[in-house]
Amino acid sequence: MSLHKYIFVFCFLLLTSIIVSAQNNNQVIRSKTVWNDDKGSHINAHGGGVLFHQGRYYWYGEHRLPKGDAPSGGVSCYSSADLCNWVNEGIVLATTNEAGHDLERGCIIERPKVIFNPITGQFVMWFHLELKGQGYAAARAGVAVSDSPTGNFQFLRSGRINAGVYPANMTQEERAFIFDNDKYKEWWTAEWYRAIDKGLFVKRDLESGQMSRDMTLYVDEDGKAYHIYSSEDNLTLHIAELTDDYLHHTGNYIRLFPGGHNEAPAIFKKEDTYWMIASGCTGWQPNEARLFSSPTMWGPWTQHANPCIGTDAAITFGGQSTFALPVEGANQLVIFMADVWNPDNLIDSRYVWLPVEFQSDGTPTIAWSEQWSPLDFVVQPEPLFSLFEE
Ligand code: DGJ
Numbered sequence: 318m319s320l321h322k323y324i325f326v327f328c329f330l331l332l333t334s335i336i337v338s339a340q341n342n343n344q345v346i347r348s349k350t351v352w353n354d355d356k357g358s359h360i361n362a363h364g365g366g367v368l369f370h371q372g373r374y375y376w377y378g379e380h381r382l383p384k385g386d387a388p389s390g391g392v393s394c395y396s397s398a399d400l401c402n403w404v405n406e407g408i409v410l411a412t413t414n415e416a417g418h419d420l421e422r423g424c425i426i427e428r429p430k431v432i433f434n435p436i437t438g439q440f441v442m443w444f445h446l447e448l449k450g451q452g453y454a455a456a457r458a459g460v461a462v463s464d465s466p467t468g469n470f471q472f473l474r475s476g477r478i479n480a481g482v483y484p485a486n487m488t489q490e491e492r493a494f495i496f497d498n499d500k501y502k503e504w505w506t507a508e509w510y511r512a513i514d515k516g517l518f519v520k521r522d523l524e525s526g527q528m529s530r531d532m533t534l535y536v537d538e539d540g541k542a543y544h545i546y547s548s549e550d551n552l553t554l555h556i557a558e559l560t561d562d563y564l565h566h567t568g569n570y571i572r573l574f575p576g577g578h579n580e581a582p583a584i585f586k587k588e589d590t591y592w593m594i595a596s597g598c599t600g601w602q603p604n605e606a607r608l609f610s611s612p613t614m615w616g617p618w619t620q621h622a623n624p625c626i627g628t629d630a631a632i633t634f635g636g637q638s639t640f641a642l643p644v645e646g647a648n649q650l651v652i653f654m655a656d657v658w659n660p661d662n663l664i665d666s667r668y669v670w671l672p673v674e675f676q677s678d679g680t681p682t683i684a685w686s687e688q689w690s691p692l693d694f695v696v697q698p699e700p701l702f703s704l705f706e707e
Pocket of ligand 1: 364428580599600637
């Protein structure tokens, strides 16, 4: 073969391999479409959150089963170096066939989040747990640990939160107030709302512990971790501090917006402000996102206008918040993560991931975009490696 032919064949092979690798190496995020993992299956990690650990992203979420099967298949994990291409790491917390176990097949596991504890070296997962056959009545939080981000996680326990302890922001007068429960049998009246505001349901659940449904975790710069969950029959958010090993609640907690009906909390910090995005309570149907801010985790929290902009902004682009992910090495990028639920086939629920933009006064907004790339936010040259290193 002549030299020209060699060069031609070499260039042809090089071009082909570049095209093939570009096809296998997706660099964009297209919300609401099917997101295939490395095995070609739609990612099954709903209501989830992402942990960044030693240069890799770990996405944990609800592993849903086909309709007619059990409501929960446990918690799945996917890993990625670039937030666009995900390797299926399997189910890292499984349900069990053991009768009477908290995780007995038939239970509901929702909104798992994982954080890393530098003191114990353990990965700590908290999740919303409903016991088999009880619908959404148990309203518990479960906790599990693992030595590796890809599991298996060992289930420790589940239960209600901070039994016997009043929230720090409930006044002495509210704590001492004795409710005439007969007056509040009818829900949604003005009188009932006033009683909720004063802590009717906090008192109802004081001995057994506070209800915990939709939830997230947040680790602050000082290493303190917080569990943020919908409590009091989804009427009121609570922020509860975790112990230094992240395995228990310290008893220090507050109520946020009593009677505000906030679900699906997601928290991030920008400069000195904590921002929280949540949804209203409309089951699997999308509603308008809510935005709150505070100078400290303990408040005072203030509500702002809907942060979403553009097509379907009034229904959070068809999704419901689940997590806010600050991306290291990418110029101040925070990714807003949401679920587009398909209640008829939860496995096929889709994802909305969009970059949070910050206005000149620091207020976050989220604009709809058909597709975008985390690469657009990478600061050149050095952080490229921390974000995309294998
Ligand atoms: C809304 C919650 O945000 C979801 O996680 C799930 O619990 C559904 N409700 C169930 O209807």
